[in-house]
Amino acid sequence: MIEVKDLVKRYGNHLAVDHLSFTVKKGQIYGFLGPNGAGKSTTMNIITGYIASTEGTVLVDGHDIRKEPEAAKRCIGYLPEQPPLYFDMTVLEYLRFVAELKRVKKSERDDMVEQVMEMTGITPVAGRMIGNLSKGFRQRVGLAQALVGFPEILILDEPTVGLDPKQMIEIRELIRDLSKDHTVILSSHILSEVSAVCDHILIISKGRLAASDTPENLSRTMAGAQRLSLLVKGTEETVMELLQGADQTMGIAGYQTEPSGEAGVLSVSLTAEPERDIREAVFFLMADAGLPILEMKAAGRSLEDVFLELTQDGGEQPEERETGADSEYPADNECPADDEYPADNELRNDEASENEKEEGTGHEGDL
Numbered sequence: 001m002i003e004v005k006d007l008v009k010r011y012g013n014h015l016a017v018d019h020l021s022f023t024v025k026k027g028q029i030y031g032f033l034g035p036n037g038a039g040k041s042t043t044m045n046i047i048t049g050y051i052a053s054t055e056g057t058v059l060v061d062g063h064d065i066r067k068e069p070e071a072a073k074r075c076i077g078y079l080p081e082q083p084p085l086y087f088d089m090t091v092l093e094y095l096r097f098v099a100e101l102k103r104v105k106k107s108e109r110d111d112m113v114e115q116v117m118e119m120t121g122i123t124p125v126a127g128r129m130i131g132n133l134s135k136g137f138r139q140r141v142g143l144a145q146a147l148v149g150f151p152e153i154l155i156l157d158e159p160t161v162g163l164d165p166k167q168m169i170e171i172r173e174l175i176r177d178l179s180k181d182h183t184v185i186l187s188s189h190i191l192s193e194v195s196a197v198c199d200h201i202l203i204i205s206k207g208r209l210a211a212s213d214t215p216e217n218l219s220r221t222m223a224g225a226q227r228l229s230l231l232v233k234g235t236e237e238t239v240m241e242l243l244q245g246a247d248q249t250m251g252i253a254g255y256q257t258e259p260s261g262e263a264g265v266l267s268v269s270l271t272a273e274p275e276r277d278i279r280e281a282v283f284f285l286m287a288d289a290g291l292p293i294l295e296m297k298a299a300g301r302s303l304e305d306v307f308l309e310l311t312q313d314g315g316e317q318p319e320e321r322e323t324g325a326d327s328e329y330p331a332d333n334e335c336p337a338d339d340e341y342p343a344d345n346e347l348r349n350d351e352a353s354e355n356e357k358e359e360g361t362g363h364e365g366d367l
């Protein structure tokens with residue numbers, strides 16, 4: 001679906017994307033994970049044709065984004081970090097406008113807008129000004145504009161940033177739903193978000209690809225051997241004897257004991273053979289010998305540790321961004337600040353009553 005080859009982006013002397021190559025296959029959710037300033041937005045802006053690369057190529061469904069931008073862009077729906085919303089338009093007006101910009105046939109526009117509003121759960125707020133919507137609803141409108149034209153690929157830059165936890169969960173569910181019919185690439189600096197939603201993780205650090213695999217494989221192959229620490233009620237003699245005599249097929253590669261500080265309780269550290277989960281076997285070994293386990297903790301490296309190690313020092317350097325006409329990067333102030341509009345809680349009642357009128361939409365609460 002997407003082939004990124006040897007991509008380079010320089011901002012002056014600053015190398016934001018450093019010979020990045022990866023492939024995105026159809027029908028999966030890809031998570032673009034990296035600390036702030038790692039180069040995620042820059043890469044997404046290049047893939048979507050929003051800015052030009054310094055070197056390298058991007059093929060979208062076989063179309064080179066530089067040579068055939070129209071054909072490539074037709075395959076992509078993009079939700080940038082700052083959704084391109086017009087706050088003084090109603091949701092319906094805005095989506096009709098987007099449909100026109102995307103050159104959807106006039107005869108198909110109304111139908112399509114209706115469908116994307118339905119898909120993103122914003123039909124109840126179709127007549128409301130975008131500036132008066134809560135952040136969660138604005139994000140849905142952002143997703144709806146990305147869906148206009150029914151592109152095969154959705155590229156979402158930090159789609160849950162700034163949302164409250166409930167809104168985050170709702171948007172993640174929506175993304176999961178959309179992934180049934182679309183290939184999705186989303187960026188995030190939150191590991192738990194990416195591992196919860198994505199089939200494949202691309203870890204980016206200092207503009208380079210640090211790792212690319214499924215969340216399961218990343219934790220299995222990079223997190224190293226499982227280590228368990230236990231508190232066992234028993235004497236050192238009985239525990240050591242038990243471990244020495246333990247069946248080799250159990251997968252225990254090593255062990256160590258020391259006093260726990262509590263009378264009659266021993267602290268035991270166990271290392272498993274590679275890719276073995278020994279928790280259950282250890283539980284039964286101790287239980288059969290009448291030695292109660294008071295505590296068991298898996299001490300292996302988590303996916304989080306792997307991420308931190310791979311991206312160490314890979315984040316934002318304190319450096320000025322280019323701004324103004326020379327910069328291809330969209331200015332931060334394209335959209336009016338939130339405080340120019342009534343606070344979300346001032347709108348809650350209105351929007352809630354609008355939703356109540358539309359019972360059975362299945363979307364509520366994100367107001």
Ligand SMILES: Nc1ncnc2c1ncn2[C@@H]1O[C@H](COP(=O)(O)OP(=O)(O)OP(=O)(O)O)[C@@H](O)[C@H]1O
Nearest residue numbers: 011016036037038039040041042317321322327329
């Ligand atoms: N217009 C610009 N001019 C100069 N430097 C830029 C510009 N845009 C981005 N950069 C720099 O390029 C690097 C990558 O930025 P980018 O926004 O792509 O990172 P990111 O991974 O998306 O981070 P974040 O999560 O903070 O959005 C950063 O060091 C950033 O300061």
